[in-house]
Amino acid sequence: MSGITKKFGDFTANQNINLTVHRGEVHALLGENGAGKTTLMNVLYGLYKPTEGTIKVNGKPLQVSDPNVAIANGIGMVHQHFMLVDPFTVTENIILGNEPTKTFGVLDLQRAEEEVRQLSQTYGLHVEATAKIQDLSVGSQQRVEILKTLYRGAQILILDEPTAVLTPQEIQELANIIRNLTKAGKSIIIITHKLNEIKQVADYCTIIRRGAHIDTVQVNEVSEDDLAAKMVGREVSFKVAKKQRERGDKVLEIRGLEVEDSRGITAVNGLDLDLYQGEILGIAGIDGNGQKELIEALTGLTKVRSGVVKVRDKEVTNRTPGEMINKHRVAHIPEDRQKRGLIFEFDIAENMVLEKYNVPPFSRWFTLLWDKIYQNADLLVKKFDIRPQDSRVLARALSGGNQQKMIIAREVSNDPELLIAAQPTRGLDVGAIEYVHQSLVEQRDAGKGVLLISFELDEIINVSDRIAVIYEGEIVGILDAEGVDEKSVGLMMAGGSA
Amino acid sequence: MKFTKSDLKELFIRGPLGLTIFSTILGFSIGAIVLAIAGFNPAEAYWAIIRGIFSKPKYMSYVIIYATPLIITGLSVAFALRTGLFNIGAEGQFIVGAMTAAMAGYYFQLPMIIHVPLCILLAMSAAAVWGGLAGYIKARFGVHEVISTIMLNWIAFYLSNWSLTIKSFGKQGTGKSYMIQETARIDLFGQWKITEAGIDFIRSHKILGDVLKSPVNIGILVALLLAFLVWYILNKTTLGYELRAVGFNPDAAEYGGINVKKSMVTSMAIAGGLAGAAGALQVMGVGHKIAKLAIMEGYGFDGIAVALIGNNTGPGSVFAGLLFGGLKYGGSKIQDAVGAPTEVINIVVGTIILFIAMPKFIQLVLRFKKG
Ligand SMILES: Nc1ncnc2c1ncn2[C@@H]1O[C@H](COP(=O)(O)OP(=O)(O)OP(=O)(O)O)[C@@H](O)[C@H]1O
Ligand SMILES: [Mg+2]
Numbered sequence: 001m002s003g004i005t006k007k008f009g010d011f012t013a014n015q016n017i018n019l020t021v022h023r024g025e026v027h028a029l030l031g032e033n034g035a036g037k038t039t040l041m042n043v044l045y046g047l048y049k050p051t052e053g054t055i056k057v058n059g060k061p062l063q064v065s066d067p068n069v070a071i072a073n074g075i076g077m078v079h080q081h082f083m084l085v086d087p088f089t090v091t092e093n094i095i096l097g098n099e100p101t102k103t104f105g106v107l108d109l110q111r112a113e114e115e116v117r118q119l120s121q122t123y124g125l126h127v128e129a130t131a132k133i134q135d136l137s138v139g140s141q142q143r144v145e146i147l148k149t150l151y152r153g154a155q156i157l158i159l160d161e162p163t164a165v166l167t168p169q170e171i172q173e174l175a176n177i178i179r180n181l182t183k184a185g186k187s188i189i190i191i192t193h194k195l196n197e198i199k200q201v202a203d204y205c206t207i208i209r210r211g212a213h214i215d216t217v218q219v220n221e222v223s224e225d226d227l228a229a230k231m232v233g234r235e236v237s238f239k240v241a242k243k244q245r246e247r248g249d250k251v252l253e254i255r256g257l258e259v260e261d262s263r264g265i266t267a268v269n270g271l272d273l274d275l276y277q278g279e280i281l282g283i284a285g286i287d288g289n290g291q292k293e294l295i296e297a298l299t300g301l302t303k304v305r306s307g308v309v310k311v312r313d314k315e316v317t318n319r320t321p322g323e324m325i326n327k328h329r330v331a332h333i334p335e336d337r338q339k340r341g342l343i344f345e346f347d348i349a350e351n352m353v354l355e356k357y358n359v360p361p362f363s364r365w366f367t368l369l370w371d372k373i374y375q376n377a378d379l380l381v382k383k384f385d386i387r388p389q390d391s392r393v394l395a396r397a398l399s400g401g402n403q404q405k406m407i408i409a410r411e412v413s414n415d416p417e418l419l420i421a422a423q424p425t426r427g428l429d430v431g432a433i434e435y436v437h438q439s440l441v442e443q444r445d446a447g448k449g450v451l452l453i454s455f456e457l458d459e460i461i462n463v464s465d466r467i468a469v470i471y472e473g474e475i476v477g478i479l480d481a482e483g484v485d486e487k488s489v490g491l492m493m494a495g496g497s498a
Numbered sequence: 499m500k501f502t503k504s505d506l507k508e509l510f511i512r513g514p515l516g517l518t519i520f521s522t523i524l525g526f527s528i529g530a531i532v533l534a535i536a537g538f539n540p541a542e543a544y545w546a547i548i549r550g551i552f553s554k555p556k557y558m559s560y561v562i563i564y565a566t567p568l569i570i571t572g573l574s575v576a577f578a579l580r581t582g583l584f585n586i587g588a589e590g591q592f593i594v595g596a597m598t599a600a601m602a603g604y605y606f607q608l609p610m611i612i613h614v615p616l617c618i619l620l621a622m623s624a625a626a627v628w629g630g631l632a633g634y635i636k637a638r639f640g641v642h643e644v645i646s647t648i649m650l651n652w653i654a655f656y657l658s659n660w661s662l663t664i665k666s667f668g669k670q671g672t673g674k675s676y677m678i679q680e681t682a683r684i685d686l687f688g689q690w691k692i693t694e695a696g697i698d699f700i701r702s703h704k705i706l707g708d709v710l711k712s713p714v715n716i717g718i719l720v721a722l723l724l725a726f727l728v729w730y731i732l733n734k735t736t737l738g739y740e741l742r743a744v745g746f747n748p749d750a751a752e753y754g755g756i757n758v759k760k761s762m763v764t765s766m767a768i769a770g771g772l773a774g775a776a777g778a779l780q781v782m783g784v785g786h787k788i789a790k791l792a793i794m795e796g797y798g799f800d801g802i803a804v805a806l807i808g809n810n811t812g813p814g815s816v817f818a819g820l821l822f823g824g825l826k827y828g829g830s831k832i833q834d835a836v837g838a839p840t841e842v843i844n845i846v847v848g849t850i851i852l853f854i855a856m857p858k859f860i861q862l863v864l865r866f867k868k869g
Contacts, residue, residue, distance in 0.1 A: 299753075301752065301753065320755070320757070321752060321753060321754070321755045322755030322756070322757070323755075324755075325754075325755045326755065332753070334753060339747075339749045339750070340749050340750050340752075340753040341750065341753070342747075342750060343743055343746045343747045343750050343751075344746065344747065345746045345747075346742075346743070346746065350739070354743070354750065354753075354754035355754045355755055357736055357739045357740075358736040358739075358740075363736050366735050366736050366737060367734055367735055367736070368734055368735060368736060368738075368739060370734075
């Protein structure tokens with residue numbers, strides 16, 4: 001790809017970008033949230049028409065007018081959000097749009113299943129060919145997406161933030177798969193915000209900043225710090241700076257909490273926890289140990305089976321989400337920003353008042369005061385550096401990182417007693433992560449209680465004052481974060497004793 | 499919610515309006531082909547529609563009379579859709595509104611200034627309950643509103659026919675109700691028109707007199723007022739914010755503290771009230787009674803097409819309703835002009851409307867599948 005420029009209206013998302021990928025090579029794309037990585041890849045895959053620039057595949061110039069052209073020329077893409085048909089089987093999904101037929105056009109499902117099995121064996125992409133998509137884990141669904149591109153004959157695979165949704169173990173499996181693919185002569189373009197992954201799997205790395213091409217480097221010649229600095233344009237600190245702080249009154253008290261998950265199975269099982277003003281309490285644990293249900297119970301999104309929750313000494317068990325937000329001042333950065341956190345079809349300003357559209361100064365006598373709503377957003381957009389800096393842009397058009405910033409801006413500006421942050425840095429670049437962590441620390445320093453839930457142990461240890469380990473719906477240990485031993489926390493997370 | 503110049507460009511070229519204009523042209527083209535195949539000159543036929551609408555003030559006034567109920571049922575469907583609910587029940591709500599207005603208009607004896615608004619309000623309230631019921635059933639039992647509103651349509655249908663068997667309300671043996679009181683009618687100069695002075699006036703004043711030959715009534719003013727109200731509620735009030743939030747993303751709305759179930763009931767109740775107003779105005783301005791229904795009259799179903807063409811907005815419904823009313827009324831003129839039978843005309847008008855509404859309908863179905 002050379003000289004690629006892509007504009008959305010007046011906004012330039014890609015500015016004269018060059019990218020060269022060789023056969024059998026893993027090429028990483030690195031850049032801040034909103035730098036234009038996904039946009040560039042969408043141009044290559046034929047989803048966007050470049051404003052300027054040319055694309056060559058195998059030395060031949062190519063007009064990628066739509067994804068079919070890309071596919072026919074051996075380009076495959078796995079998107080940030082999967083595009084699978086849930087009630088269909090793995091094989092059916094893979095052959096969709098490319099079905100093998102017997103004579104008279106009868107679908108040859110058996111042959112297809114055989115081919116899928118063969119492909120998955122060759123590259124170590126383990127999935128059950130006859131399983132239904134809705135029954136698969138996220139990691140397996142991703143493997144189906146990769147198989148789909150291979151089935152269509154992809155030689156160049158684009159993976160857009162494949163690891164953001166995976167568990168650490170699944171990430172290792174993906175790294176192996178990538179190795180198998182390159183051995184077979186395929187080329188991979190991978191987008192990720194995790195520098196250690198780039199070091200681990202990539203040969204080259206192209207860095208993009210604000211739509212512009214900054215540099216292309218050979219990965220084994222640079223350090224993670226170099227990469228971070230190139231990407232953000234300044235030094236980035238991976239350690240969170242925190243002052244000592246005395247903890248204050250109790251903000252949150254949980255006693256004997258029991259919550260069922262959506263299938264009616266006990267997910268939180270007699271949980272006790274205390275959280276004080278001016279502290280960040282990190283909940284460490286492997287996904288699926290009751291974190292989700294705990295958060296939903298604390299925010300009123302699900303009903304509690306038994307137990308007591310108190311915020312500032314007031315009992316708040318089984319209140320509605322509205323009461324938790326407005327009366328008890330509990331703010332919540334949700335784990336799933338697409339589903340819960342924002343409304344795609346609303347603009348930034350409308351999203352910013354999702355919890356307070358019906359209180360002054362944003363409304364009076366059931367009438368919305370749009371001027372105030374836009375003023376509020378203009379201020380927050382500036383203060384939290386949300387790009388583009390325009391309150392009228394729909395949430396849909398923001399990059400993942402900027403969507404997250406928007407949610408954080410909204411929740412923090414609600415001035416809560418208790419801030420619940422669930423996976424607040426998922427999919428964020430290192431600069432933005434630093435920023436989010438600082439925001440959490442600021443809230444702590446302002447005397448709020450912060451409950452941080454994350455599957456990344458590094459993050460928990462780095463940011464928290466105290467660490468509570470959750471296992472099978474119970475808190476199995478509480479540790480001081482200062483000088484904690486990562487190994488013993490890991491052991492407790494897996495159900496062993498420290 | 500403010501428009502800039504580039505928003506407008508977006509709206510016209512790539513946005514909903516561009517699509518509508520394109521599909522309108524396509525619809526008329528296919529309609530022309532149908533006419534040609536049936537052996538009639540499409541140019542002549544379309545010219546007949548245009549003349550049939552614009553050549554006399556009376557015709558235009560008829561178009562408006564045809565359009566009035568469609569605008570309002572269109573508003574009803576549009577309003578519910580903005581909350582993500584598909585109100586197929588506008589038909590039944592219309593019937594309930596018409597029946598209530600016919601009763602209130604006949605039984606009460608009040609001065610006009612009270613009687614007219616009272617009839618409309620009672621009709622709207624009854625229909626709001628009818629619509630709200632579907633919302634409640636969805637919120638409480640999770641039954642999809644499409645299913646419950648279709649059932650409620652039939653219940654309303656038979657309820658209305660049954661009401662005509664009440665001795666004091668239905669004129670036995672005619673299949674019609676008694677005429678509503680003069681004080682509940684909203685025709686302009688309805689009484690005066692048949693006095694000598696009125697007849698004189700109609701003869702001597704060309705334009706106004708011509709208009710008065712049609713059953714002009716204030717229904718269109720109420721329709722415009724309701725369209726404004728719908729726009730205002732959706733865009734300017736906290737209620738509108740809630741309903742739109744629920745329509746776009748109920749999970750996020752719940753997270754933000756909005757009571758999603760309550761919103762469903764409210765939205766359906768308002769939609770029902772709107773459709774009920776359409777029924778009331780039809781009785782008070784045009785029919786002055788209700789008659790035994792052999793089939794559903796289709797005002798509510800047409801409202802679905804109006805809402806879709808109008809892109810689910812207040813102003814959009816007004817334009818789409820007028821377009822629909824114009825085609826319905828103007829279409830009937832093809833018969834005299836080129837001698838095409840009613841069946842062919844209905845196919846042509848249906849085709850045009852189908853083509854205009856279809857892209858929107860497909861979008862809608864896709865959205866419901868996804869959710
Ligand atoms: N369809 C669109 N219309 C208008 N602006 C867009 C559109 N798509 C993307 N943008 C803008 O282009 C910029 C680049 O977006 P892009 O999604 O490529 O970022 P990214 O590098 O993938 O970020 P992230 O790491 O957060 O996913 C963003 O500022 C975004 O707001
Ligand atoms: Mg992206």
